[in-house]
Amino acid sequence: MQKVLYVEDNLLNMALMHHLFKKNLPSVQLLKAETGEQGLEIAEQQLPDLIIMDIGLPGMNGYETLECLQRSAGTCDIPVLAISAFAQLSDLAMARDTGFAGYITKPIQVRVFTETVQELLAGAGRLTRN
Template sequence: MGEHMQKVLYVEDNPLNMALMHHLFKKNLPFVMLLEAETGERGLEMAERQRPDLIILDIGLPGLNGYETLACLRREENTHQIPVLAISAFAQLSDIAKARQAGFAGYITKPIRVRAFTEIVQGLLAEREGQV
């Protein structure tokens, strides 16, 4: 690992899902600081200010949905290069293909498969660390 603690921003409006993610990070990714935002708008503010190494973005957010939030992130100079992992209960192949086409770095379906999720997050963080 590098000299700084890596940061992941999780944008999720459901408090139970947020609590689950906190538990998952504490248990499986204790070397990563988890930041949280409950809306796409707040996520954009946090991403600009905190410059996380990875953003995990719920697709079904109220207000700005995940696709709209991703589009905003990609337009901003300070956030356009941050990998964004989609997370959603929508699990059809067409949903996954749409997310990939939109520019998400990956797609996680709910309920989360902990081992696969942890491996994907670790892989994206390792790639990001190599770029910084």
């Protein structure tokens, strides 16, 4: 069974993602973390196939968390999909330049999100769509 780690501090968004995975990606186990620090710990322990990361996290933000994941031999090859309400072209460019595998803006479009997750889990690597 494939595993996806979702790092999100908003409990409503967390519940929505849980529902979305249960309905659209039932064969994927969803792991959850509320902070970047907790996400790093879970990623090191569980080695998920994909990490979905909110950018605007309290404490260590999504960019800082990604940087730590990239520096670790155990997690450096795990694709990380950014998900954020920040939707300016500069936000998309920064995410791409930083090394995120893709960028989804909130509110998410369920079909696009589901297809993106499926592609990344199938080994598509970096995606260009947002």
